[in-house]
Amino acid sequence: xxxLPSIANLGxxxxxxxxxxxxxxxxxxxxxxxxxxxxxxxxxxxxxxWRADLAGRIRHTAGSRADLPAIGDWVLAAVRPEGxxxxxxxxxxxxxxxxxxxxxxxxxxxxxxANVDTVxxxxxxxxxxxxxxxxxxxxxxxESGAAPIVVLNKADLCADPDAWRYEMASASQxxxxxxxxALRGDGIPALVEVLRNGGTTALLGSSGVGKSTLINALxxxxxxxxxxxxxxxxxxxxxxxSRQLFCLPAGGVLIDTPGMRELQLWDxxxxxxHAFADIxxxxxxxxxxxxxxxxxxxxxxxxxxxxxxxxADRLESxxxxxxxxxxxxxxxxxxxxxxxxxxxxxxxxxxxLQNKLRNR
Ligand SMILES: Nc1nc2c(ncn2[C@@H]2O[C@H](COP(=O)(O)OP(=O)(O)OP(=O)(O)O)[C@@H](O)[C@H]2O)c(=O)[nH]1
Ligand SMILES: [Mg+2]
Ligand SMILES: [Zn+2]
Numbered sequence: 173x174x175x176l177p178s179i180a181n182l183g184x185x186x187x188x189x190x191x192x193x194x195x196x197x198x199x200x201x202x203x204x205x206x207x208x209x210x211x212x213x214x215x216x217x218x219x220x221x222w223r224a225d226l227a228g229r230i231r232h233t234a235g236s237r238a239d240l241p242a243i244g245d246w247v248l249a250a251v252r253p254e255g256x257x258x259x260x261x262x263x264x265x266x267x268x269x270x271x272x273x274x275x276x277x278x279x280x281x282x283x284x285x286a287n288v289d290t291v292x293x294x295x296x297x298x299x300x301x302x303x304x305x306x307x308x309x310x311x312x313x314x315e316s317g318a319a320p321i322v323v324l325n326k327a328d329l330c331a332d333p334d335a336w337r338y339e340m341a342s343a344s345q346x347x348x349x350x351x352x353x354a355l356r357g358d359g360i361p362a363l364v365e366v367l368r369n370g371g372t373t374a375l376l377g378s379s380g381v382g383k384s385t386l387i388n389a390l391x392x393x394x395x396x397x398x399x400x401x402x403x404x405x406x407x408x409x410x411x412x413x414s415r416q417l418f419c420l421p422a423g424g425v426l427i428d429t430p431g432m433r434e435l436q437l438w439d440x441x442x443x444x445x446h447a448f449a450d451i452x453x454x455x456x457x458x459x460x461x462x463x464x465x466x467x468x469x470x471x472x473x474x475x476x477x478x479x480x481x482x483x484a485d486r487l488e489s490x491x492x493x494x495x496x497x498x499x500x501x502x503x504x505x506x507x508x509x510x511x512x513x514x515x516x517x518x519x520x521x522x523x524x525l526q527n528k529l530r531n532r
Contacts, residue, residue: 179217180218181425182419183372184202187267188246191264201250202247202249203216203248203251204244204246205241205286207414208415208416215247216417217251222257222258223258224247224258225259229261237274238281238282240263241260242269242284242286243285243415243416244417247261247262248260249261267289269283269288270283270291270313270376271283271438272312272432272435273438273500281438285429288316288318289371290318290373291374292320292373292374292376293320293322294381294382296324296325296380297336299405299406300380300407303343303485304489307490308435309376309377310344311444311447311493312435312437312438312443313376314442315443316443321348321349322340322344323349323350323351323352324337324351324352325352325354325381325386327359334351342450343486345450350362354388355385360389360390363390368420368423370424371424372424372427373427374426375387375426377431379408379432380406380431384396385398390420397411412428412429436500437493440493441497444490444497448486450482451490454472454473454482456472458471
């Protein structure tokens with residue numbers, strides 16, 4: 173039987189340990205969120221797992237969804253050993269988190285995975301392959317505080333994986349690129365080595381690229397269910413529906429996530445600068461410091477496109493992502509403003525009511 177991981181193997185380290193007092197240690201149990209469902213969680217302390225719900229106070233004091241626990245979070249919980257149940261009372265400060273903006277009426281931050289040290293951006297070498305999507309993922313990965321690695325999976329379906337790796341060169345900048353076949357086993361030992369020292373690693377990518385199949389290959393057993401992709405466009409069928417965390421036998425922690433249909437940027441200004449470092453470098457030579465690399469004279473970025481040094485699609489992708497980031501940011505600011513106005517109005521209403529009662 174495999175030995176159970178200790179709390180240190182789950183990723184507990186001085187960064188989290190420093191956040192709790194001696195008092196906390198007596199009252200609560202530190203645990204990691206290893207599964208996230210709708211308002212329900214599973215926690216692990218290393219030697220044991222617990223089904224958990226949220227203390228009412230957390231729900232009431234949360235300013236937004238991002239304040240609630242997410243997969244990968246470290247929490248303080250009250251555990252009831254008899255029933256195997258626990259209640260989450262506090263979420264410890266995160267070292268990093270990978271977020272996106274939720275689609276919907278209001279723009280809000282949604283945490284895809286918390287406390288991740290490495291993100292594997294998985295894509296497959298078939299019709300799913302899309303450089304523009306990888307650029308988007310990379311911008312969010314840099315923003316998250318985790319180190320990205322690109323994984324080109326399904327190498328068995330393609331005659332010349334190196335040609336694809338070459339395609340990737342400009343989009344990935346200096347990010348490591350690994351070629352794997354989860355089905356045939358190519359590249360898996362190299363991945364095990366990377367993950368052993370990678371801390372907590374989240375697998376991200378579209379549905380059907382083989383994230384869960386990679387996890388099964390790394391775990392050496394079929395714990396995650398997988399589903400074939402659609403034949404006509406290689407798209408996945410959203411096989412994984414909840415986020416889950418695993419400890420690898422050789423060391424390291426993995427988070428499987430459901431393939432995302434939409435990955436809107438969340439406050440990714442710095443991440444974009446990082447993901448498009450080549451354009452930043454060129455822009456240093458533009459005549460105007462606030463050059464938008466469109467119609468300005470003396471634009472070094474446009475000159476690079478004209479000379480063939482920079483791919484026009486890549487520049488277009490950068491400009492599109494920048495516009496999206498600014499738009500979502502302004503919409504978020506608008507949401508915050510409206511919420512403040514609403515609260516102020518409610519406060520004023522309560523005050524008027526109080527005065528009325530007093531004056532009676
Ligand atoms: N040929 C080939 N097929 C693979 C490889 N890896 C995964 N697949 C297949 O691709 C399909 C989708 O794999 P999944 O692991 O379910 O994909 P996923 O990324 O987890 O998808 P979601 O959970 O929907 O986000 C399955 O039929 C796998 O058998 C590979 O390296 N080569
Ligand atoms: Mg899956
Ligand atoms: Zn310019």
